[in-house]
Amino acid sequence: MPPLHHRFTTAPELGPSDGGAAMAALLAMGKQERWHLRFPPSLEARFEANTAAQRSRDLQAAGLLALGIFDSLLLNDWISRPEVLLLACWWRLGVATPYALLVLALVRRGLPRVWREGAIGSLLILALVAGCKLFQQTTSPDGIYDIFLFSLIFLAGNVVFQLRFACALGSSMIGLLVAAFYLFGPDTQPHHAKTYAMGLMVATALFTALACYRLERAERRNYLHVLREITRSDMALQAASRYAALADTDALTDLANRRAFDQELPRRWAHAANNGLGMAALLIDIDHFKQFNDLHGHAAGDDCLRRVACAMRIAVRDNDHLARIGGEEFAVLLQPATVSSATRLAQRLRAAVVTAGITHNGLAGQPLVTISVGFVVTGPPMLLAPDALMDAADRALYEAKRQGRNRCVRLDGQTFLPV
Numbered sequence: 539m540p541p542l543h544h545r546f547t548t549a550p551e552l553g554p555s556d557g558g559a560a561m562a563a564l565l566a567m568g569k570q571e572r573w574h575l576r577f578p579p580s581l582e583a584r585f586e587a588n589t590a591a592q593r594s595r596d597l598q599a600a601g602l603l604a605l606g607i608f609d610s611l612l613l614n615d616w617i618s619r620p621e622v623l624l625l626a627c628w629w630r631l632g633v634a635t636p637y638a639l640l641v642l643a644l645v646r647r648g649l650p651r652v653w654r655e656g657a658i659g660s661l662l663i664l665a666l667v668a669g670c671k672l673f674q675q676t677t678s679p680d681g682i683y684d685i686f687l688f689s690l691i692f693l694a695g696n697v698v699f700q701l702r703f704a705c706a707l708g709s710s711m712i713g714l715l716v717a718a719f720y721l722f723g724p725d726t727q728p729h730h731a732k733t734y735a736m737g738l739m740v741a742t743a744l745f746t747a748l749a750c751y752r753l754e755r756a757e758r759r760n761y762l763h764v765l766r767e768i769t770r771s772d773m774a775l776q777a778a779s780r781y782a783a784l785a786d787t788d789a790l791t792d793l794a795n796r797r798a799f800d801q802e803l804p805r806r807w808a809h810a811a812n813n814g815l816g817m818a819a820l821l822i823d824i825d826h827f828k829q830f831n832d833l834h835g836h837a838a839g840d841d842c843l844r845r846v847a848c849a850m851r852i853a854v855r856d857n858d859h860l861a862r863i864g865g866e867e868f869a870v871l872l873q874p875a876t877v878s879s880a881t882r883l884a885q886r887l888r889a890a891v892v893t894a895g896i897t898h899n900g901l902a903g904q905p906l907v908t909i910s911v912g913f914v915v916t917g918p919p920m921l922l923a924p925d926a927l928m929d930a931a932d933r934a935l936y937e938a939k940r941q942g943r944n945r946c947v948r949l950d951g952q953t954f955l956p957v
């Protein structure tokens with residue numbers, strides 16, 4: 539049987555609630571009375587879903603093994619009670635074997651849990667009926683010894699099949715009633731031997747049912763432990779990726795932050811260089827933001843930053859890398875880029891902020907919040923290294939400010955081109 543965690547990896551994804559349920563059930567199982575062998579309903583369904591395939595394989599293997607041994611006892615019939623050999627052939631090969639093969643085939647196809655366990659339990663009962671029929675019909679003086687073999691049937695049924703406890707108990711009780719019915723019917727065998735054999739069967743049934751209880755409980759405990767560990771590691775992974783995302787995110791605007799931008803710049807630059815693509819860097823600065831803060835206050839300034847970020851986020855494409863890299867300074871990396879696509883983006887950004895209609899009024903001639911954009915396009919081939927690219931964009935931004943703000947300027951070589 540592969541380890542439980544191996545089976546888990548092929549199971550459906552575990553949500554956080556499953557982990558919570560597993561932990562709660564684990565704690566509850568620790569506190570509950572010892573006979574309790576059932577999880578809360580949702581967890582029970584998951585337990586069955588996770589273990590059914592392997593359980594079905596185990597039952598098939600155990601079933602074929604037990605059937606082989608059961609049929610090989612024909613040799614025993616032939617040697618010790620040849621007068622019932624024909625009857626033995628009929629019960630072993632004509633009845634029990636086809637029935638067992640049918641049950642195993644159904645188990646292989648997949649039966650609901652109760653049917654699966656019940657069908658396997660019925661094999662135990664059928665084996666007992668067959669044994670009792672032979673015992674009834676034999677006239678051999680050695681036939682009496684056969685009843686001591688009946689205990690083996692309980693051993694095989696409960697322990698080899700490792701029946702679920704409830705089923706082991708149920709089928710053992712029915713098996714004991716069947717055995718009592720046949721053993722104490724009218725026949726020629728001595729009564730004291732039958733009583734002794736019956737006692738042996740009761741003891742075997744009880745011991746093996748107890749073994750089933752312990753095995754099932756251990757399996758369920760292991761299942762919960764594995765589930766808990768998987769849940770813990772899932773939660774740890776989720777927390778790690780949440781922290782990683784937080785470390786790269788600007789808390790105020792929810793855009794990428796300076797740290798993320800600094801990592802993205804060389805990555806995109808290398809990608810452009812390796813793939814013969816053009817790349818553009820745009821630097822954006824809110825105009826007269828100090829006056830805005832002075833007039834409206836810092837909280838309104840924060841809100842303004844959020845609204846500007848939101849307007850620009852709508853203006854860029856998914857693939858463009860928009861970041862807040864300083865107080866009121868933003869940047870966009872565009873790739874692949876051409877002069878015309880970068881120009882269109884710069885104009886779109888500027889227009890988006892104006893269209894957002896954020897009141898400024900911090901100084902004359904500045905009714906609305908505006909931005910200045912400086913940008914540069916390079917490649918292919920990449921004539922500007924990442925630092926030089928940002929430096930050039932910064933110079934273009936400075937020029938946009940110098941020329942009066944609320945405008946876009948591209949630096950082409952040493953030439954500033956208003957767009």
Ligand SMILES: Nc1nc2c(ncn2[C@@H]2O[C@H](COP(=O)(O)OP(=O)(O)OP(=O)(O)O)[C@@H](O)[C@H]2O)c(=O)[nH]1
Binds near residue numbers: 823837839865
């Ligand atoms: N509310 C708020 N203000 C900020 C934040 N970060 C920087 N600032 C403010 O942004 C202002 C930037 O002012 P300056 O660098 O003088 O630039 P400016 O007033 O926009 O002038 P120009 O860029 O030349 O148009 C300063 O007053 C900073 O306090 C922030 O996170 N929130």
